[in-house]
Amino acid sequence: SRTTVGVVGGGPAGLMLSHLLQRQGIESVVIDTRTRETIETTQRAGILEAGSVRLLTDTGVSDRVLRDGSRHEGIELRFGGEGHRIDFDALVGEAVWLYPQTDVFIDLADARERDGGTVHFGVTDPAVAGVISALPTMSFTDAAGQRHEVSCDYLVGADGSRSMCRGEVPDDVGVHHFREYPFAWFGIMTQAPMSAPELIYAHSPHGFALISQRSEVLQRMYFQCDPDEDPTAWSDERVWTELDRRTALEGFSLAKGPITEKVVLRFRSFVLEPMRHGNLFLAGDAAHTVPPTGAKGLNLALMDVKVLAEVLGRAVNDGETAALDEYSPRALERVWKAQHFSYWMSTMLHTLPGEFAAFDAARQVGELTSLVQSESGRRYLAEGYTGWPEHT
Numbered sequence: 001s002r003t004t005v006g007v008v009g010g011g012p013a014g015l016m017l018s019h020l021l022q023r024q025g026i027e028s029v030v031i032d033t034r035t036r037e038t039i040e041t042t043q044r045a046g047i048l049e050a051g052s053v054r055l056l057t058d059t060g061v062s063d064r065v066l067r068d069g070s071r072h073e074g075i076e077l078r079f080g081g082e083g084h085r086i087d088f089d090a091l092v093g094e095a096v097w098l099y100p101q102t103d104v105f106i107d108l109a110d111a112r113e114r115d116g117g118t119v120h121f122g123v124t125d126p127a128v129a130g131v132i133s134a135l136p137t138m139s140f141t142d143a144a145g146q147r148h149e150v151s152c153d154y155l156v157g158a159d160g161s162r163s164m165c166r167g168e169v170p171d172d173v174g175v176h177h178f179r180e181y182p183f184a185w186f187g188i189m190t191q192a193p194m195s196a197p198e199l200i201y202a203h204s205p206h207g208f209a210l211i212s213q214r215s216e217v218l219q220r221m222y223f224q225c226d227p228d229e230d231p232t233a234w235s236d237e238r239v240w241t242e243l244d245r246r247t248a249l250e251g252f253s254l255a256k257g258p259i260t261e262k263v264v265l266r267f268r269s270f271v272l273e274p275m276r277h278g279n280l281f282l283a284g285d286a287a288h289t290v291p292p293t294g295a296k297g298l299n300l301a302l303m304d305v306k307v308l309a310e311v312l313g314r315a316v317n318d319g320e321t322a323a324l325d326e327y328s329p330r331a332l333e334r335v336w337k338a339q340h341f342s343y344w345m346s347t348m349l350h351t352l353p354g355e356f357a358a359f360d361a362a363r364q365v366g367e368l369t370s371l372v373q374s375e376s377g378r379r380y381l382a383e384g385y386t387g388w389p390e391h392t
C-alpha cells in the first residue's frame with residue numbers, strides 16, 4: 001500500500017504528528033510494537049509546559065487536561081533546611097500542568113481513533129528501508145498476523161530512545177552526542193495523599209529527592225541512587241527512611257502509603273545532529289534524550305513534531321520541499337536549550353561523587369542560594385521550566 005508519511009512509534013510524538021498531519025489533509029500510517037495497554041500503563045513523566053497544553057487543546061486533541069490535570073504556578077526548591085518557592089506565575093506569567101504522560105497518550109490515541117487515523121499497535125518484525133531514496137518503505141506484521149509493506153514519501157522515526165530508525169543513520173553521518181551521569185533515580189508510586197500542593201525538588205547532604213504527584217490518592221516520588229541499584233533490594237521502610245531524611249524540614253512530614261511500583265531510571269543525555277537523514281526524520285527520544293530533572297523529554301517531543309508537521313505540510317501541500325531543511329536546525333535550538341536546562345537542574349541538585357564531593361556540595365548550596373535570592377536567577381529557572389517561547 002501507499003501513504004504520504006510512515007511513522008514508526010505510536011507514543012505521544014508519533015500520534016501527535018499523525019494528528020497534526022491529518023489536520024492539514026496529509027495521510028499517515030503509524031506503527032508501534034507495543035500494545036496500547038502496555039503504553040497506557042508504563043509510568044513516564046508528569047509535567048506539561050504551557051505550550052504543550054495549548055498544542056493539545058488548540059488543535060482539538062482533547063481538553064481533558066484542563067479538567068483532569070492540575071495547574072501548578074510554582075515549585076519548591078528545598079535545601080539547607082529551608083524551602084524556597086519559585087513563583088512561575090509572578091516571574092514569567094506562565095504555569096505548568098501536572099498531567100501524566102499516560103493520559104496524554106490516551107487522549108492522543110482516542111483522538112486518532114475518533115478521527116479515523118491509521119494506527120497499528122502491537123506489530124511485529126517492523127522494518128524500514130530506502131530512507132535516502134525517493135520512496136522509502138515501512139514493513140510490519142499487524143496484530144492479526146498480516147504482513148504489510150507501505151511505500152511512503154517520508155518516514156518519521158518517533159520510536160523512542162532505543163530507536164530502530166536511528167539505526168538507519170550511519171555512524172559516520174552527523175554527530176552522535178552522548179553523555180552519562182554518575183547517578184540515577186529510584187522512582188516509586190505510592191497510594192498516599194499529597195504531601196504538599198506543589199512539587200518539591202530537594203537538595204540534601206543525603207542526595208536529591210523529588211516529591212511529585214499523580215492524583216489526590218496516588219503520588220510519584222524519586223530519589224537519587226546509584227545507577228546499578230537493584231529496586232527489588234529495597235523494602236518500603238528503607239525507601240521511606242531515605243525520602244524522609246532528604247526532604248526533612250521543620251513542620252513537614254511526608255505522607256506515606258503502600259508503595260505500588262519501584263523502578264531505577266538511568267540518566268543520559270543524547271543528541272543526534274542533524275535530526276534528518278534523507279527522507280527519514282527523527283523526533284522525540286529517538287533523536288535526543290535528556291536526563292529527567294525538569295521534565296523536558298515529553299515537552300521536547302511535542303515541540304519537535306509541531307515543527308515537523310509544519311514543514312511537512314509546506315512540502316506536501318505547497319511543493320515547498322526546501323521547508324524540510326528547516327526541521328533539524330529549528331528543532332535543535334530548543335533541544336540544546338532543554339539539554340542544558342536538564343543538565344543544569346541535575347548537576348545543581350544531585351550529590352556529585354568524587355574527590356571534590358564536599359566542595360561540590362557546599363558550592364551547590366552557594367549556587368542555590370544565589371539563585372533564590374536573585375529575581376533574575378528565579379526567572380531564568382521559571383523560563384526554562386515553563387518552556388521557552390517558540391521561535392518561528
Ligand code: DHB
Pocket residue numbers: 044045046047199210212213220292293294295296
Ligand atoms: C516528574 C518527573 C520529572 O522528571 C520532574 O522533573 C517532575 C515531575 C513526574 O514524573 O511527576
